[in-house]
Amino acid sequence: MYDFEYRRVGSIAEAQAALAGGSSSKLLAGGMSLLPVLKQRLARYDGIVDLGGIATLRGIHRDNADLVIGAMTTHATVAASALVAQSIPALAALAAGIGDPQVRNRGTLGGSVANADPAADYPAALLALDARIVTQRRVIAAEVFFRGLFETALEPGEIIQAVHFTLPQRAGYAKLRQSASRFALVGVFVTRTHAGVRVAVTGARDSVFRWREAEAALAADFRPAALARLALPSSGLNADIHASAEYRAHCVQIMAQRALAAALEPPS
């Protein structure tokens, strides 16, 4: 780890001020991705601005039709929330399956979303649920938020405050874990809302994406059989020592069916 100046701020305004200096500064949420990178000297910042002291960034509430989750809410809190379980049970289940207990107790929704890891779980949920990312400056639709490998629509100095989720009629998530890291080798989030069907895939490309063919098929027939004859082309999919593009394409199709099956389960 290189030396840096650590600042724990108490408000968004303070955070903005801390970021505004000329030096390179980075926001710290749960630190579950940032700290390992720092420890291995893979990144160097002059300043680390810790958002952990801003109470208003934590919490879960309903705002009319939306479920609103504060950016600094931990995965464990989302997983254990009765409100999330009642509103979007698939989201609670997703949060319960991120990393391990230590990661879930530290890692946050906002941190995960801002980091935009290509194998993270939350981006699939945000994209499939047509979520809106609220910053101190604007509201960004998930559709345009995730731009690429660790790349988002956030501008310098822009801080995620909360994520708004529209409640779906049906939602389900299924992932196949990469065996070593236990990140998603592929993960698929399927939703049906008043606006239509969405199928969001994580882990398979440099960024989360919608599988449009599957969405069209499910819009016509929201049953697993509708996916049976579909195949996601493997070109452009990730290939590494854990899985070839071809196997990932196959797993997307299987995970989509399993996510759909989860979405179709009657509420427990």
Place this chain on the structure above:
Amino acid sequence: MDEIATDSRIGQPVRRKEDERLLTGKGCFSDDVNLPEQAYAVFVRSPHAHARIRSIDARAARAIAGVLAVLTGEELLADGLKPLPHVPFSMHPAEIRLANRDGTPLFSAPHYPLACDKVRFVGEALAVVVAASVAIAKDGAEQVAVDYEVLPAVVDTLAAAEPDAPRIWEHATSNVCLDADAGDRAATEAAFARAVHVVRFSTQVNRVTGVTMEPRAAVAQYDAARQRYTLYAGSGGAVRLKDDLATVLDIPAAQVRAVMRDIGGNFGTRGMIYPEFCVVAWAARRVGRPVKWTCERQEAFLADYQARDLAVQAELALDAQGNFLALRSSNVGNAGAHPTNFSPLQKGVEIMSSIYRMPCAFVRARAVLSNTSPTRPYRSAGRPEVMYVLERLIDLAARECDFDRIALRERNLLRQAELPYTNPFGMVYDSGDYHGAMAKALELGDWAGFPARREQARRRGKYRGIGVANYVDTASGVPRERAEISVHPQGRVSVVVGTVSNGQGHETSFAQLVNEWLGVALERVDIIAGDTDIVKVGGGTHSGRGMRLISIVVLNASRQIIDKGKRIAARLLESDPSRVRFDAGRFEVAEGGRAVTLFEVAAAAERLGDLPEDLRGPLTAFSDETVKEASFPYGAHVCEVEIDPELGAVEIVRYAAVDDAGRAVNPMIIHGQTHGGIVQGVGQALYENCYYDPRSGQLLAGSFMDYTMPRADHFPPFDTHISEVPSTTHPLGMRPAGEGGTTPALAVVINAIVDALAELGVRHVEMPATPERIWRAMRAAAGTASGNSSTPMPQAQ
């Protein structure tokens, strides 16, 4: 599992007395040692798989405030350090020798603690920065500018053996650094010529690494006044580490003290001196301060010795009834960048025919150098690989030649009456009930009930398979061991041995021996092993030699203590030594019932000035033995798996093991060893793989994010059973029990997977049997069978 211990004698499942200390953070591992004024070492490691070092510019690093020294291979040679003293083979008298078939001497190449001319694998150390803190040392390491001439690299085992492969060592004629024949070639050819059935199997056994829970660490101190080095570092044994360090530093062994307390895992990959240990000792002298180095996990993946990595092409010849006629094989072991240790190759060859009746066999055994971290023995060195090959061959023979796989094994498995049996490589199996072990494993694994479980699995949409594998293991290692027992009048007994615990529970199991023979309570027994100022002789922990040899020397020394004690007690009890009997820690005269305790006798020995000279003073005795017999633990495992036909994911649903320990000192510890061994074996079969990129030579599985470790939730509860057929080559009948869990695990897991998929026409799945590999095998088989590439779902029958 066994019941609760009733006392602390041999055979009792006594709870490990070291566990409370270890589990409550009170252990003392290498990194827990800190010395006043210590400085910190960080190594500069090669980013290239193969490169010539043109020059190293350390000026910028040396200019950093707090950097005390930057040392390179140039300084190392100038200071006269020597290469690491590798012993390439097991020299145990019971084992075979491998020599080049053309009579040329064994290839050797100097393995200096810092690379001097070339770097030969990614992560090889070529310089060290010593600084006032780790952070400053890291800053310094980043500033060391190395001018590399990058060379073509080769990492793959068979590719490295090609004549035109990039040459790791220029003075070698090829990367093949050992090319040996073993067995009877002519007889084997003749047997194959008359065989009715010949089954062939080729495989590449994956490379794995030890992944000790405690990463390596070392702290070294140099006492200039006494010209003496002290090295605190965990290894298999302190004496060997001391001697090897003295060799590298080119000084008499008396000028080195090696100290180790708790050690968080060894498995063989940690059993040998490491370059970093030598460098910190040397650096401590150079900077005049103690120097500490703590390996980081990613550094461990790169620079720890690795293991396995064997390419095999094997054939089994059978007659019409299924009798084995001959075994023929080519075994190519990947030695890595330095020719450090060929004993896994050697140990694999010599028992490749396992415990089956095999009239003849022939193996061509080669070791090849490559641009990878050097390989070493790792839990059951060389044996899991060949047991896997032979047990796969047997399953293939059963399927392809239409034999029942149990009947085929029973037909060829050696019977008790045939022992001792000399196998076709000349190894003599002493004793054992091989049929009994397999029968018991089949019973524990409920082989008979499998068809019903398979049918249930089909209804759940899963393929279910079962496998069995027999095994034998050669336990040899350094044959000499010593124990010195001292009885202290204050009420304690200390036992100095040369074999440190790497987690095996010696403080408990060795103390049980003392309890058995001297009647001393476990908590009064101190096992001392890790300090060469106290321990003078000892081979260290490897090759199933800990309990096997320690039991012999502790028994001998205990008998001497009792004999001396009887003579002293006779004086105290005013009797004759022949009338004194020793029982449960007391010497008593039979007729009168008068008695003195062992500790009272020890006090008298120190107090009474008029005792004969050999009894006067502290009550101590030692035994120093060289045991020339090897031991052959054996057993059988049964594994059952379920496979998800959509993803190819495999789940182990049942696992039963029978391992013969001859005589179990602590069954609970043995069960624990077996559990850990199974997990390491299954890790290799399903998950672990030191994957080097074939083009760049980069280690792509270089962290826990990419190197898959087995986890608790991968396993069902194990059903482990300890068989106790006394060994005829050990005075107490013991056989080692530390490696049996691993030895058949590779074979039994792959056999079970292939059994699950056999109905699809799958013949084999390579290790690690990842979901993708299984999915591809299913698809390929389905494609062959029907021209359809989709995987059929299991059909209820």
